[in-house]
Amino acid sequence: MCGIFGVWFLDGRLPRAGDVERARDTMVSRGPDDAGIHIEPGVGLAHRRLSIIDLTPAGRMPMADEEETTFLVFNGEVYNFAELRSELETLGHRFRTRTDSEVVLRGYREWGVEVFNRLDGMFAIGIWDRRRQEMILARDAAGEKPLFYAWDRRRLIFGSTLDSILAWKEPWSVDEEAVGDYLGFGFVRAPRTAVSGVRKMLPGTYAVFSTRAEPRVGTHFAMLDPARAGEQALSLDEVEDRVRTAVHSRLVADVPLGAFLSGGVDSSLVCALIAKAREVRTYTIGFDDPRYDESRHARAVAEHLGLESVTRVISEAEVLAEVPEVLRAFDEPMADYSALPTLAVSRLARSEVTVAVTGDGADELFGGYRYYSAVRGFAAYARVPAPLRRAVAAAAGRVAMSDRVDRALQRTRCADVAEFFANSGFFRGAVAGGSLGVVRPDLVGRAPGIVASFHRGSSPPADPVAAGMAWDVANTLPEAWLCKVDRCSMAVSLETRAPLLSKDVIHLAQRLPMRDKVRIDQRKVVLRRLLKRYLPEELVDRPKQGFTPPMARWMRGELAPRLEKLRSSALAERGLVSAAGLGSLVTEHVDGRADHAQLLWSVLALDTWMTDRGLA
Known part of the structure; x- marks a missing residue:
């Protein structure tokens, strides 16, 4: 894992090396092992390296081809790099390193931007093509790695973090409309950022910037692909084979590797499949308050799988001491306070390993959230006439209940299932109505309407849950959860890998019928069935407390x-x-x-x- 930065002045003036290095070195925690810089008329490229594969100086970036006409800065991992390398070698390419970075560089020389279609991994990429006078940016399929840029026809600035761009001395200012987005969703939706004039690359896209025209933007992978959606029944053996292949491909590293283990379905399944390939340590954080602690269950899972468990139970004081560090770690505001235990488990793992495998992505792809079941239930309840539903909610509301129950009752008044979903889920469900009278009126209140409109536009009438999952795949997953894990892990120089976001697993999830994902009484149906091949039922079918303080x-x-x-x-x-x-x-x-x-x-x-x- 690394940090990348670049600037391109279209008038050809020479960037100052000190300015480029200052921006680069805002990302030392993303790449503490090495640093590189390339300056030429009009162009400055810089890189901070966290060495994972081929630890020698040969892997230093920016990396150039033999003719020094193509230069690469790369952040991430390509898990199918060995197969791509073999293919390129048959085409006459001769490699100087063992890195996946060089595979990307030579792949671009051979296939151009089509190389991005071939990469299975997580990445943020910048390529300077001197021959074509083009700068190419690309981001991975799911949005695991961030990539920000500022473009105004005079210059292009890009970086792995928003802070690296802010370090470039320009009069940056807050985008107030994006602030409204943030206070409605809990994150700023791409392509906007919280800073005016700065954008995020959308997951699964690339952009070609040139002196001749506006940027040419293309899609190399679509997380929401109607052509692949279907009701294709797959055997459990086929599901297991796809997921196992993805997990094992993410175990290649020249540094120590471990895994996060919460005890939930996702991390337990990933650890079970890792255990079939190699010995690793698992890392778990627990709370000293038993109402929020799952570490004992996680230890039981690790013991059953024959894995060594490293667990740290932290006190309230220890968690709260991390608040300033967590707030500093986010270069763009994000409203999820479960970042506190995420930083703690990242710090625990980094004390022993450089890479940690996670279970991220399963909730969105395979239907893990409680509100998906609630959407399924409300779709049936919505057949009750709206006046009667409002009367029932009003009567129940006269009984003193918790805020959470009160909010749930309010949602039963919704006109349709799209409005119900729009007032559920991460952040929206917890703050519905609370921001009214607090946030400036022109900034607040748009979020539920935006979500409901997306839901109505995406949902086949027979399956409202699929539309809700599509929203989360396109928005909540990259902007909240993957952002959280990236920023917290990179704050302590730990690389995280999410095998359930393999392209092959994404395709698998797209093809599965909804009955294998979400039912009113169960979620992640197929993953639970698969996990029972490795764990006894009592370790699988238990309430999930969540990783929330x-x-x-x-x-x-x-x-x-x-x-x-x-x-x-x-x-x-x-x-x-x-x-x-x-x-x-x-x-x-x-x-x-x-x-x-x-x-x-x-x-x-x-x-x-x-x-x-x-x-x-």
């Missing part, structure tokens, strides 16, 4: 002083939020009258991000 309670205790400071935050000073409305939310939460933890954390993350980067 008790933030609501902490915000009434240790974190309460930080919330009080929000009353005079930079957001209020800019008029993005109402100081009075925000103060009321803080008071209601701290006094225990309501649970606003999700919304308050999102405001805290945004305020910290703006202040730390001088954008307040």
Whole structure:
């Protein structure tokens, strides 16, 4: 894993090496092992390296071909690089290194941008083609690796992090419409970023920038591919073979490798398949509060699989001490406070290994979230006339219940299943209505309508769950979950690999009938069946607690002083939020009258991000 940076002045002026190095070195944690730079008239390329395969200096980047007409900066891993290398060798290419980076470089020379179609991996790529006077950028299929850019026909700046671009001295400013996106979704949806004039490459795309025309953008892989969607029944043996192949392809490394293990279906299945190939250590974080701790179950899974388990149970004080580091790790605000245990388990793993295999992606591809079952249930309940549903919700609402139950009752009033889904899920379900009266009116309230419109446009009438899963694949997965894992792992120089996001596994998930994914009473149906080949039923069919700390309670205790400071935050000073409305939310939460933890954390993350980067 690495960090890449580049600048291209179309007027041909020479970039200053010191400016390029300053931007590059904002990413030292992404690449602590080596650094490189290439400067020529108009172009500056830079790289920070975390050495994983071929640890010799031969793998240093920027990497050039023999003629020094094509230059590559690369972040990520290509898991099918050995097969591609063999194919290129038969075509006459002679390799100087054992790296997957050189396979990408020579693949581009042979196939041009078609090389991206051939790569199975996670990557952010920058290629300077001097012959064509073109700069090419590409991002992996699922969006595991970030890639930001700023383009205005005079210059192109790109980097693995938003901070690397902000280090390039220009008058950057906050994109207020993107702030509204963030406060509605919990993340900024690509291609926007929180900074005006800076964009994210969409997952599965590439862009060719030239002096002759506007960028030419293409798709090399579509996570949402209607042509592949279908109801193709597959045997459990075929599912197992596809997933096992993906897992084993992600075990190649010249450095120590381990695996995250929470004890849930996804990480347990990945670890079970790893155990058939090699010995590894698993890494688990637990909480000292048993209501939130799953480490004992994770240890039981590891023991059954014959894997050595490394577990650390952390106290409330230890988790809260990580709050400043977590907020610093995100170069763009993201509202998920489960980043706290994610950083903790990344730090634990990095104390012994350089690569950790994860179970990311299964919830979106195979239907793991509770609200998918709720959508299935509401689709049936929606047949009840709306006035009667509203009456039932109103009657139930007169009984004192938790905020979570109250929000669920409110959703039963929804006009249709698209509106129901739009008010469910990550962040939206927790803050529905809470931001009204707090966030500036022109910035808030768009999110549910955007999601509902997507749902109605994507959903076959018979399958509303598929439309909800499509939203999460295109948005929540790359912008929330993969972003979280990338930033937390890279903060401690740990590479993470997600075999369930292999192209082959994605194709498999697209082809499966919905009955093998989500039912009202069960989710990830086919993965659970497969896991029972490796674990006894009692270790598979158990409630999942989730990897989430008790933030609501902490915000009434240790974190309460930080919330009080929000009353005079930079957001209020800019008029993005109402100081009075925000103060009321803080008071209601701290006094225990309501649970606003999700919304308050999102405001805290945004305020910290703006202040730390001088954008307040």
